Amino acid sequence: MxxxxxxxxxxxxxxxxxxxxxxxxxxxxxxxxxxEEGSRADRFWVVLTGLVALDVHxxxxxxxxVDAIGQGELLGWSWLVPPHTWQLGAEAHGPVHAxxxxxxxxxxxxxxxxxxxxxxxxxxxxxxxxxLQSTRTRLLDLYGPAGSxxxx
Numbered sequence: 001m002x003x004x005x006x007x008x009x010x011x012x013x014x015x016x017x018x019x020x021x022x023x024x025x026x027x028x029x030x031x032x033x034x035x036e037e038g039s040r041a042d043r044f045w046v047v048l049t050g051l052v053a054l055d056v057h058x059x060x061x062x063x064x065x066v067d068a069i070g071q072g073e074l075l076g077w078s079w080l081v082p083p084h085t086w087q088l089g090a091e092a093h094g095p096v097h098a099x100x101x102x103x104x105x106x107x108x109x110x111x112x113x114x115x116x117x118x119x120x121x122x123x124x125x126x127x128x129x130x131x132l133q134s135t136r137t138r139l140l141d142l143y144g145p146a147g148s149x150x151x152x
Contacts, residue, residue, distance in 0.1 A: 006072040008046055010123040015116050022106055023099040028092040035076070037063075037089040043103050044076035050096030054088045063089055066138075067131060074127045079103035 008016050026045070028034055035041070037057050051070050055063035066088065069075045075098065078086045084103070110117030 006046075007074040007120075007123050007127065009072065010126060011119055015119050018109070018113075018116060019101070019106070019120065020099070022101050022109070024101075026098055026100040028096040028098070030092055030094045032092045032096075034090040034092060034096075035086050037086050039086055041076060041078035041084045041086050041103060043100055044074065044079045044106075045098040045100050047071055047073050047075055048097045048099060050098075051093045052096055053091050053093050055091065056088055066135065068093070074124070077124050077128050080107070080121065080124050 008019075011019065023046075028050075034045070034052060037055075047069055049071055051068055052075055053065045054067040054069065055065045058064050069090075075090060076086070078084060080103075106120070110120055
């Protein structure tokens with residue numbers, strides 16, 4: 001099944017080109033913290049190569065990895081939703097090359113061009129929905145009672 005979390009592939013070619021005007025190439029070395037849970041979400045990325053682990057703070061313990069973002073996928077959606085703070089943390093697992101977007105500039109674009117804004121918002125909502133479903137499935141696998149899966 002093809003990934004539906006690829007923001008750029010979900011946009012029309014014209015909308016993708018308009019959004020890419022706000023992109024800059026960036027790289028992160030292995031182990032780099034890209035953002036911290038609770039900090040200001042002022043940018044987002046589309047991963048070109050590499051893998052990024054998403055984690056959640058666990059008091060008194062090491063952060064728990066809850067998901068991984070790979071090639072072509074959107075890294076970060078908290079930039080779109082007030083109060084614009086990261087809900088998770090992110091760390092590069094191996095070298096990562098990505099397109100980085102200035103969240104404020106993209107939010108301004110969304111406000112100024114409602115049709116494009118709706119397209120971007122729908123794409124981000126698709127990403128969030130898919131990630132929530134994936135997380136739900138993992139939680140059921142980990143914590144669901146035995147026999148709670150589908151009945152055959």
